[in-house]
Amino acid sequence: MRFDLWLADACRTADVPYDDFILTIATGGYPCLPGAVPGSPRTFDETDLLTLYVYGRLLAFGFDVMRAGEYAGRVHCALKANADATSIAIVLTPHEGKRVVAERESCARSSPARPEKIEFNIAAIQKFLNRRVERHSEEQNCEEQPGTHSCP
Numbered sequence: 210m211r212f213d214l215w216l217a218d219a220c221r222t223a224d225v226p227y228d229d230f231i232l233t234i235a236t237g238g239y240p241c242l243p244g245a246v247p248g249s250p251r252t253f254d255e256t257d258l259l260t261l262y263v264y265g266r267l268l269a270f271g272f273d274v275m276r277a278g279e280y281a282g283r284v285h286c287a288l289k290a291n292a293d294a295t296s297i298a299i300v301l302t303p304h305e306g307k308r309v310v311a312e313r314e315s316c317a318r319s320s321p322a323r324p325e326k327i328e329f330n331i332a333a334i335q336k337f338l339n340r341r342v343e344r345h346s347e348e349q350n351c352e353e354q355p356g357t358h359s360c361p
Contacts, residue, residue, distance in 0.1 A: 215251070215252055215253075216230075216251060216253075218253075218345060219253040219257070219258055219261055220261070221341075221345070222258060222338060222341040222342055222345060223258060223261040223262040223264075223265050223338065223341075224262070224265050225261055225262075225264060225265035225268075229268075229274070230261075232274075233274045233275075233277075233278055236274070236275070238274050238275045238277075238278035238279075239264070239278040239281060239282075240278065240279075240281075240282040241257070241260055241281055241282045241285035241286075243257045255335070255338075256285065256288045256289055257285070258338055259284075259288060259331065259334055259335070259338070260281050260284050260285040260288065261281070262334055262337075262338060263280075263281060263284050263297070263329055263334075264277050264278065264280075264281035264284075266329070267280055267281070267299075267327075270327065280299055280309065283299075283309040284297055284299075284309055284329075286309075287309045287310070287311040288311065288331075290311070291311035294311035294312060294331055295312060295330070295331055295332060296311075296312045296328050296329060296330055296331055297309065297310070297311050297312070297328070297329050297331060298310045298312065298326045298327060298328040298329070299326060299327045300325065300326040301325035301326065310326075
């Protein structure tokens with residue numbers, strides 16, 4: 210499914226508070242915002258929406274907006290470079306550093322779970338976001354064509 214959502218719709222779909230996200234953007238805390246390059250559209254494709262979802266979860270885990278935005282940028286780059294990734298993880302490294310790791314299915318199954326990482330299941334997130342996008346599309350269709358048989 211192709212997403213191409215506008216900013217407010219993307220925030221609603223990924224459960225990210227719109228007003229907080231706008232403030233994060235204004236402070237430069239979200240480096241992977243689509244449309245940041247002049248002339249490019251400010252719509253969210255699937256990778257952008259996955260990244261926004263991860264950003265929202267990081268906020269829910271207690272990350273501050275700047276740190277969550279920093280890791281969102283790293284997640285976005287990792288997903289763009291690894292389109293077949295089955296999971297993405299923020300892994301603690303020696304000396305309290307962190308890095309983002311994209312794993313493919315064969316690697317994800319063979320690596321033991323480590324308590325020092327935050328891991329996101331890409332397929333599960335995609336399924337969740339697809340349902341949200343489908344529901345949003347149905348609601349928009351009902352607003353455009355009230356009284357049709359599939360609308361309440």
